[in-house]
Amino acid sequence: MRMQLLCKAHRVCEIDQETGDIFIFNQALMPLNLSLSDFHGTIKQRISNINSFDAWCAERVLSIDRRYAKRILNELGLTQSQSTEDKARISRLYRCLSLQDSYWVKKEDEKVSWKDVNLFSNSFSNAFVSVSLLGRSLTLRNKDLYSRMPDITTNGRYAKAWNRVDDQIIMYKADDIEGNETIREVNASKILDCFGVDHVSYELACFDGHRVSMCECMTNEDRSIVPYRHFIAACKRKGIDDVDDIINEVKKLMPQVTTP
Template sequence: MKTVYEIMHGDRKVAWLDTQGHCKIYFKNFMPFSLYLEETENDIDILVNNVTNFYHWCASRILTLDRQYAKAILNSIGASQAFTDKERANIALTYKCLSLTDIYWVRNKGEKISFEKVNLYENHLANALVDVSLRGKQPSVHNEHLAKEEAAKDLATNGCYPKAWIRGTDHFQLYKDGGEDIVENEVLASKICQCFDCKQVKYSLGEYDGEAVSISDIMTTKEYSIVSREAFEIYAVNKEIDPMKYILRLDAYSFYMMNILDYLIGNVDRHWGNWGFLIDNKKNKLISLHPLMDFNLSFNAYDTIDGSNCQTVMPQRMTQKEAALVAVKKIGLNQVAEIEKSWFANREKDYDMLISRLAVLKEYNK
């Protein structure tokens, strides 16, 4: 028997789709940016594409299996170690494809349930998956029901290093592990970035289970979501939009500051999944690039002045230095505070390279 799913944006029913590929779109402007559906009665190719695209979108709302402890997390909720989009989608559908990145979710047709009852921002869940997410510890059998509920937030957090969302008194915080050096790199890079005028997530040093973690506040709310550059590419292709022209019209300043700061701190992990856009949920409109985040792979490719290849400008080929020089020419350096040498205890080489790179940009900024 076919199943009919309703794709929800908060309490707005955006579309429905059945497992044979038939669909009805009610609000095109509120469709997920990375989900493309077409209405048809009997075009086999379109029907197949609809189902494929839907499963791919659902699958993108759970973690990838290259993330540390991913298999342990899947085991903790009694799920298979899914390898196909359909298998991964079925896992996401068990918790209605909920995520802390946006307000989309999925329910079965006829299901009487509201966003108020299921959204992760207001409904308190025990932190049942924190141990397995950060340390790989399996929950007891008695806690398996909590783990399945908690999966909605931790499974939808991408990246390959251990991490977990922990609810504080009034908001979520992201705890990230990866080893003492990785945590130290992220916190130090965050301090450096705060010396420049740029919207950014701030990372501080914390502790979980006796080991160091970096801690940051969540940037999304019921009012504001984020969508990755990778997801936007799907939207841009289907709408015949030039992505880079669109980005520079929308928020050139944040784009250029991202390239400047990634060069200075030697961040080699600015792939299309960890930068993107901030969305006003009332209109489902892109309003700017979202705050700069994810610095734990900083101080890599840090032995030469040029740095690594710049990932944000692909498919164009450009080093991080070249991209940063273009950015400085466009918007200036925008340094607002001094970088303290005392932050670099026993890291003299890193400090020297940072100052050398900064000098290159200052010279070009004259």
């Protein structure tokens, strides 16, 4: 089966999951944490391509150490296995969609577009918020409701959930076991305000009688989050270790960040 990786409507690459053959359409849009050997490589390179693509997909699924992760997976009828293969399979069920960026996957011959699946503009079910945030059970079981659900591809240890409020995408985060994580986040936000540091603003809110912290989604279709470790790993693959050279590499990438 051939899978295509896209960034919004732009084809990035295509991989044959049986042979490991790769065709790269747009090298500039390749995710920094995905390294593939183009076209027909050696057997070793093809196996590496399959493993690398699976690893990229798997990293876009919540980890089992996140609070209520097991409940989330159980409610969706998904395995709790943490193998790369199983996590990659889960990720592809949700097209590897995430509110972290605008990457997604589809089968080569699948008639679906970015407009159809885009989490930033399409609706997603708020019915799952109480599961992700509070660990409750579903009262309504309809798989169609959860075909677009960003909670399954959101990392981090604390219980959290995405919600749409007045056309805005909001993240709710619950308290930790000690009961003060929400206070810490809001206080940190206030301190940064005092120093005039640009940051994501956190506020206290209430969800179903529970105190939560709340912030707006910091990404959109044209602005993504790139984890530091991904960028450094990409630099090392290019043999870039010097700090000044790394900064220059950032400057090279800046135009791509705003490419529509």
